[in-house]
Amino acid sequence: MGSHGIVLFAHGARDPRWAEPFERLAARLRAARGEPASSVSLAFLELMTPSLDTAVAAQVAAGCTRVTVVPVFFGQGGHIRRDLPQLVDACRAAHPGVEIRCATAVGEDDGVLDAIARYCLDQLDDGA
Amino acid sequence: MGSHGIVLFAHGARDPRWAEPFERLAARLRAARGEPASSVSLAFLELMTPSLDTAVAAQVAAGCTRVTVVPVFFGQGGHIRRDLPQLVDACRAAHPGVEIRCATAVGEDDGVLDAIARYCLDQLDDGA
Numbered sequence: 630m631g632s633h634g635i636v637l638f639a640h641g642a643r644d645p646r647w648a649e650p651f652e653r654l655a656a657r658l659r660a661a662r663g664e665p666a667s668s669v670s671l672a673f674l675e676l677m678t679p680s681l682d683t684a685v686a687a688q689v690a691a692g693c694t695r696v697t698v699v700p701v702f703f704g705q706g707g708h709i710r711r712d713l714p715q716l717v718d719a720c721r722a723a724h725p726g727v728e729i730r731c732a733t734a735v736g737e738d739d740g741v742l743d744a745i746a747r748y749c750l751d752q753l754d755d756g757a
Numbered sequence: 758m759g760s761h762g763i764v765l766f767a768h769g770a771r772d773p774r775w776a777e778p779f780e781r782l783a784a785r786l787r788a789a790r791g792e793p794a795s796s797v798s799l800a801f802l803e804l805m806t807p808s809l810d811t812a813v814a815a816q817v818a819a820g821c822t823r824v825t826v827v828p829v830f831f832g833q834g835g836h837i838r839r840d841l842p843q844l845v846d847a848c849r850a851a852h853p854g855v856e857i858r859c860a861t862a863v864g865e866d867d868g869v870l871d872a873i874a875r876y877c878l879d880q881l882d883d884g885a
Contacts, residue, residue, distance in 0.1 A: 633881055639831065647834030650864040657874045691843045701831060702768065706775030732880040735873050736822050737776040744872035746785045749827045752860040753761055 634668045636684045639701045640708065641673035648677060651701060667691040672698075674716075676710055681713075685720045685729065689737030695728040696720075703736030759822030761794045764812045767829045768836065769801035779829060789874075795819040800826075802836055802844075813848040813857065815884060823856040824848075831864030 635658060639651050649669050659667045668691070672684035679687070681698065686752050688696050698717060717731050735741050763786060767779050779799050786797045796819070800812035807815070809826065816824050826845060828837050845859050865867050 635877055635881070637877070642832065642834035642836075644834040644838065646838075647832035650832045650862075650870065654870055654873055655875075656839075657870060658877055661874060661878060697880050699880055701873065703829060703831075704770065704775035706770035706772040710772065710774075730880075732780075732877075733878050738872070738876045741869070741872045741876055742778065742782055742785060744776045744866070744869045745829065746784055746789060748863050748866045748869055749763055749765070749782075749786055749860075750789060752825050752827055752858075753763070 631692045632668050633695040633697065634670070634671050634688035634691075634693035635690060636670055636681065636683075636688065636698045637701050638672050638674070638681060638698050638713065639677075641675045641677035643676055644676075648673075654701070657723060665691065669694060681716045682720055682723065685724065685727075688735060689727050690725050693727065695730070697730045697732060699732045700732040700734040705734050705737065711735050760792060760796050761823040761825065762798070762813075762816035762819075762821035764798055764800050764816065764824060764826045765811065765829050766800050766802070766809060766826050767805075768842065769803045769805035772803075776801075778791055782829070796821060802840060804880065809844045810848055810851065813852065813855075817855050819853050821855065823858070825860060827856045827860045828848045828862040830862040833862050833865065837862050 637651055655669050670684045672679055672681040685696055702709055721729050783797050798812045800807055800809040811822055830837055849857050
């Protein structure tokens with residue numbers, strides 16, 4: 630049985646430093662899973678590479694039979710509601726034997742929101 | 758002494774539903790702080806309102822003598838490195854008696870990255 634890949638799907642930006650937190654996140658996930666680096670990868674909607682189809686194809690080539698796409702976006706705007714489903718459908722059509730799922734955007738998760746709220750409160754040095 | 762306001766600064770998008778997680782985050786912070794709703798507000802770089810200067814002016818009008826701007830961005834791209842400092846400087850010039858600080862983007866925080874990593878792993882239903 631093949632392995633289960635994760636593709637962290639982000640918006641992309643012109644400034645290459647923008648990708649740093651996503652790379653740190655990928656490194657964290659690779660460490661947590663203890664699997665080959667290829668099973669956790671990044672993909673971008675625009676301005677950065679690889680695209681989603683390239684990232685998914687690389688995971689399939691590395692032996693993944695399941696791929697979960699996690700949108701690292703705060704909100705479910707047009708990119709997530711319209712663009713991403715089309716991109717995921719194209720990946721499914723290209724790899725009919727692979728199960729490709731798509732998660733809800735990370736910013737919709739209560740645990741993530743709690744962590745952001747905690748960070749915001751920490752910025753108020755008087756705790757008020 | 759006046760109160761300490763938080764402005765959650767986000768990118769903005771055309772789809773109004775994009776703002777929902779930011780509104781949930783603001784509600785969480787208001788509940789945690791037990792202060793007037795005006796002391797936690799949202800501001801957007803583009804495509805949504807209010808702008809940062811409008812949000813800061815409203816907090817100052819409501820009695821805040823300190824305002825902390827928290828960029829709810831994953832990465833420190835051009836918007837955070839170039840655009841935001843200029844916007845914050847303009848706010849400081851407009852309100853010389855108010856201490857206006859700017860935090861690092863939430864996506865740079867280890868606690869936030871940990872929560873996102875946990876969410877990603879939860880999406881793999883076999884835990885692998």
